[in-house]
Amino acid sequence: MSHFTAVIADDHAIVRSGLKAALENETLVDGHIIEVVAEAGNGLDAIGTVKQHRPDLLVLDVSMPMAGGVEVLVETRRWAPDTRIIVFTGISAMGKVSELVEAGVDGLFSKAEDNQGLYQHVPMILQGGRYISPFFTSILDNAPQRSALTDRERQILNLIVAGQSNKEISTHLGISAKTVDRHRTNLMQKLDVHSVAQLIAYSLREGLIDPAAEV
Amino acid sequence: MSHFTAVIADDHAIVRSGLKAALENETLVDGHIIEVVAEAGNGLDAIGTVKQHRPDLLVLDVSMPMAGGVEVLVETRRWAPDTRIIVFTGISAMGKVSELVEAGVDGLFSKAEDNQGLYQHVPMILQGGRYISPFFTSILDNAPQRSALTDRERQILNLIVAGQSNKEISTHLGISAKTVDRHRTNLMQKLDVHSVAQLIAYSLREGLIDPAAEV
DNA sequence: TTTGAAATGGGGGATTCACCTCATTCAGCA
DNA sequence: TGCTGAATGAGGTGAATCCCCCATTTCAAA
Incomplete structure (x- = not known):
């Protein structure tokens, strides 16, 4: 049983509270405990917060004001290389999926998915694993050439x-x-x-x- | 102290769970209790669910698959005229604001807003009041002619x-x-x-x- | 009853788009 | 060293856009 710190970054307060509740839910397998130590409502805040707290886990939205999810991911990798990064996104950012994978995202979930996915895969991700939701794998397979823009x-x-x-x-x-x-x-x-x-x-x-x- | 039923309609599961948690939170003023009796992930489901449950409260997202928030609102008014309808939306549907107000929405909240707004205003809305977040009132004032499309x-x-x-x-x-x-x-x-x-x-x-x- | 907004449609013209062919430069790579 | 891909640019053509002009009909509000 271990204790992990997490930061949540999303421009919608209601999504942040939903993610916080899902992460801090005690029914996580293996008896893991996750504590959300900070939240951010835009990309710049997210980068600053990560530098300050260096959390074990960063939960990111792709589309945020001030700085996008990809930028925050890259910056986080630079300043807190041990932070595990999972991205939560809607259908509005399908084109960013391959970009996120190339940037080395550790977990990729759809906002439309059941929260079940979080409970099942976050502990594995915290232990060094990597998980891409089946929701996105088809995109990675079917349309590799479309996003091959120079x-x-x-x-x-x-x-x-x-x-x-x-x-x-x-x-x-x-x-x-x-x-x-x-x-x-x-x-x-x-x-x-x-x-x-x-x-x-x-x-x-x-x-x-x-x-x-x-x- | 009264007991109210509610239905939540949003295409993102994580938003639904956030809203459900916020609504069912016992810290609502006046000792009101709200029970979420059903959820819907798209517009058609939302209409069917409302017809079936005829809840006291319907929490709607504007942009949903199959049928948009405005359509669901109008249908709900037809089949369950006593249901209070509040809409939760992001910046992606600013153009729908005046349409929603004209259709007779009872509450309008921004997803970016603090959940505080819910706790403060939902009981008032359930008692017949109407609340539009300050977030949207400026839009209604500043740009009435732009959305005046035939x-x-x-x-x-x-x-x-x-x-x-x-x-x-x-x-x-x-x-x-x-x-x-x-x-x-x-x-x-x-x-x-x-x-x-x-x-x-x-x-x-x-x-x-x-x-x-x-x- | 008149006024006006909305939808309908025609003529015409300047501009731009969409898509060809062809060619050059330059960097990276086997 | 040749080869490929990326970026560059010219010439030309048919289609479509954008915006004037003009008009009629309908329908609701003043």
């Missing part, structure tokens, strides 16, 4: 979603409008869409781009 | 976001492509955007349209 393509996708025309993007990046056009064509081929509308809708729905990104 | 405009906005061209929309609705073009122009004027990209991004971000709507 940095430049992702950057231009952000500007397209921001509502900028090819000409505006070209002056913004200091390249020819024809090049932007080429990137746009490549993007639509890669993502298998046939109009700006579908491109934008798909990007926002799948969480492929960061709505608050600095471009 | 039914036809909203319908066409849905099809635009779905990626259909003017010609596709025209054949779909059995009207001229020129008329669709006119509606599109009106939409962009009303929403103060200058491209499809901005139109779509704005609509999705503000929750102005229903991503799962039947068109």
Whole structure:
């Protein structure tokens, strides 16, 4: 029987309280005790809180104000390499799944899933294991090529979603409008869409781009 | 001291458990007791569950699969007129706020808010009161004209976001492509955007349209 | 009854998009 | 050392957008 500390980061207070209750529930197998020592409502707070508390466990949401889940994950790995990191996300960030796995997330759960998953797998994760919910494994298998966007393509996708025309993007990046056009064509081929509308809708729905990104 | 029944509808299990815990917490003022008799993970389930249980209180999320919060609200009003309805929503559905108020929601809370609001205002709502979080009142005051879209405009906005061209929309609705073009122009004027990209991004971000709507 | 908003549709024109082909540069890699 | 992928950019074409102009009909509110 051991005692673990945890930090929860989510921009919704009601989700934080739900996660806290689920984690601190005494019915965890093996008699583990988890204490939530701090909560954070945005990405920057989350990073600061992790640096301060260096918890055993960090529970993260992907989409948060100020800094996204991936950034918090990377920063946490730098400042608290022993902290186990699990991510809780909704369908709004499917495009981030492969990114999270590559960044070395220790656990990946869906918000739609039953809390049962937490009770079963968190102790194993705390002991060094890694768990990806079946909810996401199909995404990792089925669509590896879709998220294979280059940095430049992702950057231009952000500007397209921001509502900028090819000409505006070209002056913004200091390249020819024809090049932007080429990137746009490549993007639509890669993502298998046939109009700006579908491109934008798909990007926002799948969480492929960061709505608050600095471009 | 009275005993109330409640139904919770949200597509995220972790949110449901958080709400359930908050509602059933015994620290409610006036010694009220609330019992959560059922939960629903999508809009259709929510409607069925309400018809079956006719609870005193219905806690709703705006964005759910199968049927949105507004539809559930209207259906509930029809089948269980005495049920008090409170809506819990994130920033993703700001455009629905005025719609919810017009539909006669009894309580409106933000998911980002502290649970304190629940404890303070739910008993009052159960006794016939109505409460809109300050979080949303500014939206109602500042942007009344933006959401003043007509039914036809909203319908066409849905099809635009779905990626259909003017010609596709025209054949779909059995009207001229020129008329669709006119509606599109009106939409962009009303929403103060200058491209499809901005139109779509704005609509999705503000929750102005229903991503799962039947068109 | 008149006024106005909403929906319908046509003509026209400037601009932009979407998608071809073709070509160059440059970095990483077997 | 050649090869591949990424980024760059030109020329051209047909389609679609965006925004003016104009009009009619319907329907509800003043």
